[in-house]
Amino acid sequence: MLELLPASRPHGQAKPVAVLAASLFHASALGLCLITTGVTVKAVSRAVDDTTLIFLPRLGPPAVAQPPHHAGRPGGGGGGEGNSVVLSANPPPRGFQTVGIVSSVPTELPGIDPGQRILDPRDFTGRGVEGGTGWGVVGGTGSADQPIPDGEAAEGLYAAELDDARFSAAELIVQPRFTYPRLLLEAGISGRVTLQFIVDTLGLVEPTSVQVMSTTHEAFAGAAREGILEARFAPARYGGHTVRQLSRMPVSFKNQSQPTS
Numbered sequence: 001m002l003e004l005l006p007a008s009r010p011h012g013q014a015k016p017v018a019v020l021a022a023s024l025f026h027a028s029a030l031g032l033c034l035i036t037t038g039v040t041v042k043a044v045s046r047a048v049d050d051t052t053l054i055f056l057p058r059l060g061p062p063a064v065a066q067p068p069h070h071a072g073r074p075g076g077g078g079g080g081e082g083n084s085v086v087l088s089a090n091p092p093p094r095g096f097q098t099v100g101i102v103s104s105v106p107t108e109l110p111g112i113d114p115g116q117r118i119l120d121p122r123d124f125t126g127r128g129v130e131g132g133t134g135w136g137v138v139g140g141t142g143s144a145d146q147p148i149p150d151g152e153a154a155e156g157l158y159a160a161e162l163d164d165a166r167f168s169a170a171e172l173i174v175q176p177r178f179t180y181p182r183l184l185l186e187a188g189i190s191g192r193v194t195l196q197f198i199v200d201t202l203g204l205v206e207p208t209s210v211q212v213m214s215t216t217h218e219a220f221a222g223a224a225r226e227g228i229l230e231a232r233f234a235p236a237r238y239g240g241h242t243v244r245q246l247s248r249m250p251v252s253f254k255n256q257s258q259p260t261s
Helices: 016-049 182-186 217-229
Strands: 158-161 173-175 193-197 211-215 233-234 235-237 242-254
Touching: 016 193, 182 217, 193 217, 217 242
Parallel strands: 158 242
Antiparallel strands: 173 233, 193 211, 193 242, 235 242
């Protein structure tokens, strides 16, 4: 092949045919290299464009079996799970307890009384009504010697009977629909249920707060608990702000197609 190169022989000895052939050969080789390089670049570019990135989620800690839910106290709840919010029929007022003056410093440890009410730091804030409790209801009139309800049921809670110019009670805007128990309807049995529940700041009944205060039959109680959850209220307001309200509603089941409340 070197004999075909123009520079491989002395000047003037290369034939035109050899020069032409060598030129064509080198041009073909160069063209082939350029074509091959272009195909390779396109193939690499196409592979990069078609590449899909897959992001795998970060693995969390292994799942731990949760303990089963326990039912709340009797009479509480609105069909939901977990501990029910149960307030007494006449909750204590929202306020604080006073501490008596100690005349002498005790020198012995006091005895332990298992039945003594546990001290709650919310009872000594100095806010509210003297003699009340930190978890009490604004406007409540019950005794302060009551067990603390489950959870934070009474936080920011107002009694519907509160006599305060800054307070406006919740108003019922959507009537609940109560289903008359079929067996009692066929038997011609009438009844009455008294419910206690909390209306939240959106005007909805808090399911875990529904409590049956009195009933003439357990079937009526279940129907009343389910039906009251469909009620809608204009929420109570205090000083221009929406607040939670503790409410009561009697429900009468008569031997008709629909009960009245």
